Amino acid sequence: MAGEWQHTTVLLNEAVDALVTKPDGNYVDATFGRGGHSRLLLSQLDERGRLIAFDKDPEAVAVGNAIEDPRFEIRHQGFAALGELEAGSVTGILMDLGVSSPQIDNPARGFSFRGDGPLDMRMDPTRGTSAADWLATASVAQMAEVIRDYGEERFAVQIAKAVAARRQERGPLATTSELAELVARTVKTREPGQDPATRTFQALRIFVNAELEELQAALEASLNVLAPQGRLVVISFHSLEDRIVKQFIAKHSREEFDRRAPFAAPKPTKLKSLERVKPTAAEVQANPRSRSAIMRVAERTEVL
Template identity: 55%
Template sequence: MNTTHRPVLLAEAVTALISGPLITSHSTTENLILIDGTFGRGGHTKALLAKLPSSAKMIAFDKDLDAIAVAQQINDQRLHIVHDSFAQMDQYAEPGSIDGILLDLGISSPQVDEAHRGFSFRREGPLDMRMNTDQGLTAAQWLEQAPPEEITHVIKTYGEERFAFQIAKAIVAKREAGLAPTTTLELATLVASVVRTREAGQDPATRTFQALRIFINRELEDLERGLKAALTLLKPGARLAVISFHSLEDRIVKQFLQAHSKVEIPRGLPVRDRDLPQSELAIIGRIKPSAEEVRENPRARSAIMRVAEKRLGATA
């Protein structure tokens, strides 16, 4: 099986980070520290290392033990591997010490393609779905015990699935009959029996599997905490680039960047322009994959990268 992972927006992400004022300034390149919050299979990390001086340091995070094993095979003293969520990055670096942060959200191709991980609704495997297989409930264990109302909420909220109630009802009915789904294809078949209509080209189980994966791994909670940590860690002039793959992630990123790029002034307060406080972030841009990249890597089609820069006057 081909489990090669092709990093999305590779050149664009590297350019976004290294073209910021800190890294382009010759006076600051001696002790650069960058963070790759989601190592995956190392595509972005290796591309960034190729552009950085020998004195630089790259801290790479991942919850997935398979990703950590790949990272540990890279012979580069600049690379420091951390088996943890990027949500905890502020536990591994000092405030205002980081020159650039990249978050490539979502799931890597090997995780989807390797059936034993339980992420794929097209391949038979145990219904696991945990990024970190050392801790937490599997999706099957959670479905075995969760109340129907909670299952409905998770599938509706994290999958934006309009048939969430019917899917939850079917899962509970199977469970009460002693036939709770324990494999990916069992769940996919069950969902397909309930979801009668779906967008062209989309498997009926797509939204349910997305919802369970996000919930089991606390992905949105990690994203919210990770964004806050990134803002604290970035030096003034450093950049943050976040690649998301669905609307729930992108909405959180967009709203966070917008909130920290604005300054709220009480209505009616007499102030002059030079008296205005400065926002913490400047939004640099929003980038989507080219048509050529989408043709070569269909999994890139929904990707959006948002880039922001910590303002030079801002403090950690």
């Protein structure tokens, strides 16, 4: 059961403090996880406030369904679905892009190389293609591209060739330990303190769940559903995510000039960048998984 694995919410108070500007507002927790942010957020709202949460993971949705609060609703959807909400209806959106500890720590989910389990990696194991099924049929070029682009792994080609050779000799990879051992044999050097399989597992998880594509879609949707002065708070855990968030906020924080009409007034900005926050030393010491987190906060500026 999900309750066997505990999750410590990263940047809990900082995120909710940055998000909640009106206690009677309508808020979105776009990545519910185990509900740490949602529970604190609800405690900051009055009886008129509302919170809608999204999550792909059926276990997370089950946790959300156990919250008995008429102001709260959880939807079994990816967070790009927030675009289905009414335009200009949302006071604040929170996106915590980290994988929850129950997902990592439960070997049956296949996210981690630290335990042995089926090589799945899907956020929603009832939909889509597992990592094992994709690795069973993907070409060397396809595997190398995914591992290089999503894992920033410089040995991506060697790992892809090793997976293909293993597939031909002994059949497809089926478990997390099989993949971790194969990568360890293939990658001869690695940063101190990092398992050789770290980047490959990250790459496959991002690819299988289309995480970066969904993030892009959710960010674009946020511009439509946020009310003026509505807040966007995003917590990222690796450079690929943070780069997308940083560039998105920067792009929409600049005035746009029409080169075909140089004397025309510029289009107004859509966002205002407010702050960039990292965990304190005390939080990192208490929860080492928080060490790479970066929280960016922006505010919707354009009048709809």
